[in-house]
Amino acid sequence: MCNDYLSRMSDARRHHYVPELLLSGFAVKGKGKELQSTVLDKVTGRTFVSAINNIMVERDFNAVKFKGERLSLENYITTFETEAAPVFKKLIEKETTNFLSDDEKGVISEFVALQLIRGTGHRAIFQQLVVDFRAEMDRRGIPITDDDVPIPDKEDAKMAVLRVIAKSIPEYAAHIVGKEFMIWKAPDDAPFIIGDNPVVLDNSQPAGAFGNIGLAVKGIEIYMPLTSEYLLGMWCNTVRADGQSKLADIEEKHRQIRTLATVGNTRLAEAATEVLKHQGEVDRLRGVFSDVEKGGPVRTTRELALRFNSMQVVFAERYLASKTGTFEPAPEMFAANPSLRQGGPRSTVR
Structure with a gap:
């Protein structure tokens, strides 16, 4: 790992993989004045209300044991959140991206890149890739044993993803910063929800032999909800x-x-x-298209807002959060396709 970014300090042990910076936009003040959100566990179907400091968080999620020491990326990760917070605040106040400087676009791009890979979903993808590779080799009559290529456990996956975070955020961000940025505004009857892997990718271009999902792929559309009312979009410059x-x-x-x-x-x-x-x-x-060209706010119909929400449902590994307590269209999606309850997409981002 990159020791320049690792901290041996006794930092906080509870690490959010979706920061309170985002979760606060999907919360209301509870009786104790703590910000609370309604959460849907898509695996069990259970909903519950919880303070946002207790959701999408795990102990030592960004820390590892290395040569007998506890090392953490939490302080490094927090710097991206700190820099992004005032920029997101301005985006919501102005309801447009047309004021963004190149530096501010860079800050957003690095935050989005971090959020794309920091959560539970990317770790699950890493584990699944090894499982799929071994299955394919077995199909071809080339058995692979644990001695050859062991299936990574949770700690292996954590270490692999933290290495990517430590080394590759600028590389990922470079594929985002040049895209067309815009703000989408939800209609009153279809507020946005947020999942535990809130950066989602979509593409209407034909998939081709190698698929059509990747930060540098022509036609890619990237979305991340900021609040129940606003969503940030980043389009490949060919889309509009x-x-x-x-x-x-x-x-x-x-x-x-x-x-x-x-x-x-x-x-x-x-x-x-x-x-x-x-x-x-x-x-x-x-x-x-006119609204997009101006950076927003883009007029969003109920149908389109629910489509954005459906992407959160699909990409979420387990949890979804809502300000209003509704999770449309999740119930209908689960009824039509129960397999959607089991984690997010198992494909990596190129």
């Missing part, structure tokens, strides 16, 4: 341009159909009527 180009093509085809319909062709007239039914959606998408 491609979307606007496709939208322009649709509008041109609509225009041609409406023009031809005026000459009295009954079938074209019927087509023109059908086109008008969808004009509202075309106008909404045009508004979304």
